[in-house]
Amino acid sequence: MTNTIEELVVMAEKSGCKISTLVKKQEAKSKGCSEEELFLKMKSYFEVMRQAANKGVQNEIRSISGITGGEGKKMWNAKDKALSGETVVKAAARAMAVSNVNASMGKIVAAPTAGSCGILPGAVLTVGEKLSKTDDEIVDSLFTAAEIGRIIALNATIAGAEGGCQAECGAASAMAAAAIVELAGGSPRQVSHAVAIALKAVMGLVCDPVAGLVEVPCVKRNAMGAAEAIIAADLALAGIPSVIPADEVIAAMKEVGRMMSDKLKETALGGVAATPTGKNWEKKYAIFKGGIF
């Protein structure tokens, strides 16, 4: 297994194969199982992602707290009028749809976390559809996304409580950008540029969930994360490099997370969670009243 993105890219370049091909090979070797087994497991995860996305664009799904709901469906219904274009809006709608399912205690795949679970499916389902990719090709791209996430987790963090939202939605967005660059036929080097660009875009993003719930601003941040992944991929595919290499961006993200006040790391004590409206929601719906029940 590789410890840095640079290592991963160089190895893929040398062997002349896609990152996902390399990742499947490495993972099968380290686990002592077949690549086929890994693929089938990932494919079953992909099915859960697709079901959640479909469920959330077709139905108005309310969260258990009642603060959010129906965003995925609303955005999907408005896609023909979208200013940002069909691909971005479909990806954003699907990302919110999955996030809606998550907040309703429905079934999702953490990618890398539950709070950021819509970004990757939103991006790969939509780009896969646009490029007429087969399910198997999309599933393959998820291995690239997973390896990028693994390297981020290894060298920084993917937990909002440790690194803020840049570590959760940021990582998810970087993973999604990597997957779609590969889906679109980009090179391993372009994958690393897309990762760097996506992470830089949300450097310093705080984790400020209203009432501590995975809803506000999380559902809409999933939409933004998916959109950002597509733009980051487009930049990289257009041949625009990231001046700062991906591994250095990841290190910077870790350091920014360390410098961030605890109030901005999933404690619901800062950011929009600490606004008068945020506090009102907290009082109204979210927290236990205390005592025995």
Next chain:
Amino acid sequence: MDIFDIIGPVMIGPSSSHTAGAVRLGNIARNILSEEPKKARIILFNSFARTGRGHGTDKAVIAGLLGFSPDDERIKTAFDEAEKRGLVYQLLIENIDESLHPNTVTFELEGTTKKTRVTGCSIGGGRVKITAIDGFDVELSGEYPTIITVHKDRPGIVACVTAHLAQEGINIARMRVSRKKKGEEALMVIETDEKLPGTIKEVLENIKEIHRVITFSE
């Protein structure tokens, strides 16, 4: 960490730490009791207490005690399922204990014949750690096949257990022994790489100084 720790687990939302992790803590507590829980007193601490309701942590811990996995759609209706299965529970929300991990829960469980008290925390991404069993400090992830023994604190018992494992070709991934007082009772937790043979529990129970053996795997 492997790639399915990054993409995965498949779980019921909304939170890997507050929902999926909470289910897993309930699962492990159930395994430690090693029979169907009939009465449960569940104490949620810190972030589990503060934000647990909106995350369904309350439903998740009950679902875990019922043996549901983190991707079971019945988590949402766990309170009704508990009623069907005759589990009487009480949830206590202790707001703050700074000495504990932000996401900590204590289970006080009673089955038909057994009782146990298990404390654990959810450390992120659905991964968990059991930190105390019946007053003993432990460290247990629940990710491996697990053996727990309660035995007399004297020389040779640990060697005896590990010798049996060696004989069966079972490699120890992690192990920890703790005791409350020298020479009295000790509790040992062993996590192994290989699956445990069905006979291991009986073999270990036949060692004279071992009072109790619990084995389980995910």
